[in-house]
Amino acid sequence: MNAEEAETLEPAGERESESAASRPAGLIGAVDNVLRLLRLFEEHQVVRVNQISRDMGLSRSTVHRLLSTLGYHEFVEQDTHSRAYRPGPALVDIGLSVVRNMDIRSMARSSLVRLRDETDETVHLATRRGTRMLYIDSVESEQTVRVSSRIGWSLPAHATAAGKVMLAELSEEQLIALYPCEQLDAPTERAPATRTALRDHLDTVRGCGYAVNHAESEDDVSAVGAAIRDRTGRAIAALVTTAPKSRADEAWLAATARATLRVASELTARTG
Structure with a gap:
C-alpha cells in the first residue's frame, strides 16, 4: 500500500451526504x-x-x-x-481560448478600422469553433454597395476564407477527425463539396499564405483571409476582407491580399 492509499479517510457516505445537503436543489x-x-x-x-x-x-x-x-x-x-x-491540454486550451478571444477582439479593433479604410471594404474578425467560423467583430465599408457586418454569424469553415486559413493549420489526421466523411455540405455550388477538394484549397492556402473565397459561402460575396497567430505561431483568429463579388477581380484580390496579410502580420506581432 502506498502513502496515498494509506491516508486515513472518514467514511465516504457521511461526507457525500453532508456535501449534498449543502448544495441547492436542481443540480x-x-x-x-x-x-x-x-x-x-x-x-x-x-x-x-x-x-x-x-x-x-x-x-x-x-x-x-x-x-x-x-x-x-x-x-x-x-x-x-x-x-x-x-x-490536461483540453482544459488549458479552453482557458487560453477564452482569454485570447477576449483580448484579440479589443486588440484588433483599430486594425480592422485601418484595413477597412485602406481597402474601402468590410473587414471581419473570426475564430474557429470545430467546423464553423464564428464572426466576433466587423467594421463595415462606407460604400453604398457593401458586405454587411457578420458579427455573431456562424458559417461553415470549409466554405469561407476565414475558415480555410484556420483549417490549413491542421494535420491530415486532425482534418480527417474534423471531417470524417468525404462528402461535405456545400452552401453554394462554388464551395468545396468533398474533403479531397478541400485539401486542394488548403494546399493553395499553405502555398500563398492566405485564403480566397469566391462566392462559396454566399453567392455574391468574395473574400481574402489571413491568419493571426499567437507567440507560439499558432493561428488563433482570422482577419478577412470582404467585397461584393462584382468588385473582386484579380487586381482587387492581389491588392487586398497584400493589405490583409500586412495587417494580420502586425496583429500577430502585437500578440507576442
Whole structure:
C-alpha cells in the first residue's frame, strides 16, 4: 500500500451526504462533481485522489471514475511518477481560448478600422469553433454597395476564407477527425463539396499564405483571409476582407491580399 492509499479517510457516505445537503436543489449530481473537481485546480497545481476524495466528500472509486472520464477527454493528465493529476491540454486550451478571444477582439479593433479604410471594404474578425467560423467583430465599408457586418454569424469553415486559413493549420489526421466523411455540405455550388477538394484549397492556402473565397459561402460575396497567430505561431483568429463579388477581380484580390496579410502580420506581432 502506498502513502496515498494509506491516508486515513472518514467514511465516504457521511461526507457525500453532508456535501449534498449543502448544495441547492436542481443540480445534476455527476456534472456538479466534475465541475467541483476541475475547480480544485484554481488553488492547486496538482491534485491527488485522496485529496479530492477528502475535499469533495466522495468515495475513492467515484473519484477514480471522474478522473478516468476527464483523462479520456484530456481535461486532466496523470504524472507517471507522482501519480498526481494536473490540468490536461483540453482544459488549458479552453482557458487560453477564452482569454485570447477576449483580448484579440479589443486588440484588433483599430486594425480592422485601418484595413477597412485602406481597402474601402468590410473587414471581419473570426475564430474557429470545430467546423464553423464564428464572426466576433466587423467594421463595415462606407460604400453604398457593401458586405454587411457578420458579427455573431456562424458559417461553415470549409466554405469561407476565414475558415480555410484556420483549417490549413491542421494535420491530415486532425482534418480527417474534423471531417470524417468525404462528402461535405456545400452552401453554394462554388464551395468545396468533398474533403479531397478541400485539401486542394488548403494546399493553395499553405502555398500563398492566405485564403480566397469566391462566392462559396454566399453567392455574391468574395473574400481574402489571413491568419493571426499567437507567440507560439499558432493561428488563433482570422482577419478577412470582404467585397461584393462584382468588385473582386484579380487586381482587387492581389491588392487586398497584400493589405490583409500586412495587417494580420502586425496583429500577430502585437500578440507576442
